[in-house]
Amino acid sequence: MPQKVRIALDAMGGDHGPPVVVPGAELALSRHPDAEFVLFGDRTRIEPLLAAAPRLQAASRIVHTDVAVRMDDKPSQALRNGRWKSSMWLALDAVKKGEADVAVSAGNTGALMAMAKFNLRTMPGIERPAIAAVWPTLKGESIVLDLGASIGTDAEHLVNMAVMGSAMARVLFGLDRPSVGLLNIGVEEVKGLEPVREAGRMLREDPPPHVNYVGFVEGDDIGKGTADVVVTEGFAGNIALKTAEGTARQFADYLRMALSQSILTKLGYLLARPAFRMLRNKMDPNKSNGGVFLGLNGVVIKSHGGADPEGYAAAIDMGYNMVRHELLAKIGETIHQHTRTAAASRAVGGAAS
Amino acid sequence: MPQKVRIALDAMGGDHGPPVVVPGAELALSRHPDAEFVLFGDRTRIEPLLAAAPRLQAASRIVHTDVAVRMDDKPSQALRNGRWKSSMWLALDAVKKGEADVAVSAGNTGALMAMAKFNLRTMPGIERPAIAAVWPTLKGESIVLDLGASIGTDAEHLVNMAVMGSAMARVLFGLDRPSVGLLNIGVEEVKGLEPVREAGRMLREDPPPHVNYVGFVEGDDIGKGTADVVVTEGFAGNIALKTAEGTARQFADYLRMALSQSILTKLGYLLARPAFRMLRNKMDPNKSNGGVFLGLNGVVIKSHGGADPEGYAAAIDMGYNMVRHELLAKIGETIHQHTRTAAASRAVGGAAS
Numbered sequence: 165m166p167q168k169v170r171i172a173l174d175a176m177g178g179d180h181g182p183p184v185v186v187p188g189a190e191l192a193l194s195r196h197p198d199a200e201f202v203l204f205g206d207r208t209r210i211e212p213l214l215a216a217a218p219r220l221q222a223a224s225r226i227v228h229t230d231v232a233v234r235m236d237d238k239p240s241q242a243l244r245n246g247r248w249k250s251s252m253w254l255a256l257d258a259v260k261k262g263e264a265d266v267a268v269s270a271g272n273t274g275a276l277m278a279m280a281k282f283n284l285r286t287m288p289g290i291e292r293p294a295i296a297a298v299w300p301t302l303k304g305e306s307i308v309l310d311l312g313a314s315i316g317t318d319a320e321h322l323v324n325m326a327v328m329g330s331a332m333a334r335v336l337f338g339l340d341r342p343s344v345g346l347l348n349i350g351v352e353e354v355k356g357l358e359p360v361r362e363a364g365r366m367l368r369e370d371p372p373p374h375v376n377y378v379g380f381v382e383g384d385d386i387g388k389g390t391a392d393v394v395v396t397e398g399f400a401g402n403i404a405l406k407t408a409e410g411t412a413r414q415f416a417d418y419l420r421m422a423l424s425q426s427i428l429t430k431l432g433y434l435l436a437r438p439a440f441r442m443l444r445n446k447m448d449p450n451k452s453n454g455g456v457f458l459g460l461n462g463v464v465i466k467s468h469g470g471a472d473p474e475g476y477a478a479a480i481d482m483g484y485n486m487v488r489h490e491l492l493a494k495i496g497e498t499i500h501q502h503t504r505t506a507a508a509s510r511a512v513g514g515a516a517s
Numbered sequence: 518m519p520q521k522v523r524i525a526l527d528a529m530g531g532d533h534g535p536p537v538v539v540p541g542a543e544l545a546l547s548r549h550p551d552a553e554f555v556l557f558g559d560r561t562r563i564e565p566l567l568a569a570a571p572r573l574q575a576a577s578r579i580v581h582t583d584v585a586v587r588m589d590d591k592p593s594q595a596l597r598n599g600r601w602k603s604s605m606w607l608a609l610d611a612v613k614k615g616e617a618d619v620a621v622s623a624g625n626t627g628a629l630m631a632m633a634k635f636n637l638r639t640m641p642g643i644e645r646p647a648i649a650a651v652w653p654t655l656k657g658e659s660i661v662l663d664l665g666a667s668i669g670t671d672a673e674h675l676v677n678m679a680v681m682g683s684a685m686a687r688v689l690f691g692l693d694r695p696s697v698g699l700l701n702i703g704v705e706e707v708k709g710l711e712p713v714r715e716a717g718r719m720l721r722e723d724p725p726p727h728v729n730y731v732g733f734v735e736g737d738d739i740g741k742g743t744a745d746v747v748v749t750e751g752f753a754g755n756i757a758l759k760t761a762e763g764t765a766r767q768f769a770d771y772l773r774m775a776l777s778q779s780i781l782t783k784l785g786y787l788l789a790r791p792a793f794r795m796l797r798n799k800m801d802p803n804k805s806n807g808g809v810f811l812g813l814n815g816v817v818i819k820s821h822g823g824a825d826p827e828g829y830a831a832a833i834d835m836g837y838n839m840v841r842h843e844l845l846a847k848i849g850e851t852i853h854q855h856t857r858t859a860a861a862s863r864a865v866g867g868a869a870s
Contacts, residue, residue, distance in 0.1 A: 383759025387767040406736025414740040422792035432789025439775035
């Protein structure tokens with residue numbers, strides 16, 4: 165583990181760029197004094213902000229580039245126009261070259277994933293990367309993946325995601341064998357679920373180290389916190405995440421409308437204000453900001469594009485924790501051990517038959 | 518259109534059976550005096566309940582059977598043990614034979630869909646059935662399908678679902694050309710989305726009658742009410758539905774905890790009670806109970822297994838409306854017209870080239 169945690173920031177990513185990235189980094193530094201930063205982007209926009217934050221300035225350097233990936237660039241456009249030179253690419257490249265331990269970007273997800281795959285490549289034993297995030301639940305927090313890195317799945321990809329998700333839960337929640345559920349639908353005998361069922365069999369019969377497989381879970385189990393890690397295919401995972409966000413917003417809007425309907429309800433609102441503050445706090449998307457790209461040769465964190473400095477700092481915290489608690493080593497060891505055990509048991513099986 | 522709307526009830530379906538089905542039917546009858554009922558199930562359990570509801574009794578007859586599909590029967594078990602003789606099968610069979618206009622069951626979804634497919638078959642031009650339901654939104658209500666009838670999809674299935682969903686929206690919302698969105702994820706250039714993109718092309722270039730295609734929508738658009746009809750593949754649709762239910766419950770639990778934290782917040786709760794009643798009302802799953810099986814030669818409504826009489830009555834209402842406003846004819850005509858137009862334009866295209 166390095167003395168310092170070296171964090172590469174795509175300072176131009178997101179809806180706001182430096183005015184969010186710099187104060188976000190300042191906040192994160194106040195929580196992690198052993199962090200240091202490389203900010204990639206337009207020096208003329210970053211420098212004045214840094215000058216106003218002397219502690220951060222002392223822990224940072226700027227690498228100038230004029231090129232920034234736009235929020236609406238398609239992945240192929242981003243690669244065409246931004247490879248080798250955009251702030252996003254250079255932040256990833258710093259990880260690739262060992263000059264940084266983690267890259268954080270609030271840029272567009274598709275472009276960041278395309279560049280990360282292209283530059284960092286997937287880890288040995290992993291075919292496809294995944295995006296994982298922390299989901300607030302009634303019991304605390306769970307990790308859900310894949311939130312849209314790839315569409316469609318096979319059993320092996322699901323098992324690998326179980327390994328990667330459990331490594332992330334070990335890092336974040338300090339558990340040794342996090343419980344892992346496979347997201348499924350209630351109807352049992354429907355064609356097309358074969359990969360999910362096959363992955364269930366594999367996880368039950370030959371569980372990878374540190375994976376406590378607890379079986380299938382359904383959509384409403386995510387919010388209940390039935391499992392520490394919920395594994396699913398990227399299309400359904402993305403739909404689930406967005407639908408939950410939409411439902412939470414809907415509920416909050418209904419509540420606001422209902423509370424403003426009369427003087428009495430308004431008075432009730434005033435009296436119960438601490439309760440609503442607590443509720444807002446619980447559902448605050450800023451708190452759990454930071455999608456982790458798993459399965460690559462490097463740690464990459466995607467912040468929400470519209471995050472404020474507090475939200476952006478949460479994404480940096482996420483990256484910091486992944487490095488400090490050696491996410492990549494944990495994934496690598498588990499995949500390696502599991503592959504070896506599986507090979508050995510196949511060899512024994514082969515000799516016996 | 519028949520004089521009366523004849524409704525076949527699987528009286529044994531659901532967690533409770535007749536004690537919910539009979540009072541549910543009584544409620545529905547009070548709203549639709551032109552309905553009549555055939556109740557399939559255990560006569561000794563149904564008769565005493567009917568005797569206590571003379572108005573319903575006058576509009577009902579009982580067809581006795583000892584056999585009931587269990588809530589945990591797999592579809593194949595249900596078919597093996599319940600075909601020809603279970604209350605579920607007989608209710609569907611009444612529709613098949615033209616003795617009823619619609620079948621309602623709170624029995625298990627997988628068994629009901631398997632029996633419905635086996636007995637009623639899909640409509641001409643439709644390969645696969647879908648399950649649609651009404652989803653409360655910030656603007657009012659939308660229809661979402663497929664909620665789990667089949668897994669995986671192709672472009673043609675998605676287009677057919679757009680037609681079926683728009684027919685249901687015409688029936689329920691009284692619109693002539695409901696807006697229809699295809700559920701998709703934000704990342705554009707990901708493999709595996711081809712069917713969704715292809716369906717988008719087909720709907721844009723050659724829109725079926727009564728389908729106002731508005732493009733892709735994301736998970737959070739469902740709750741916003743961006744489109745009257747949201748079309749997606751069954752696995753993602755089921756996950757979305759359950760995740761939304763889970764999130765709503767989570768929000769409600771947080772709210773309850775937050776409001777009970779101090780005397781002041783409790784007092785606020787008391788004052789604002791009408792607001793919370795309104796909120797509960799808005800999010801009440803009973804209100805929008807009733808999944809509609811679309812694409813079959815007959816109307817079949819699936820009530821939630823745990824519904825109370827009010828919820829079961831909502832499912833009957835749904836079935837009643839589908840019959841009264843001629844759902845099947847609307848779907849059939851649109852599919853027929855669209856197929857004819859498509860064939861004609863292919864012929865013209867062929868002659869021109």
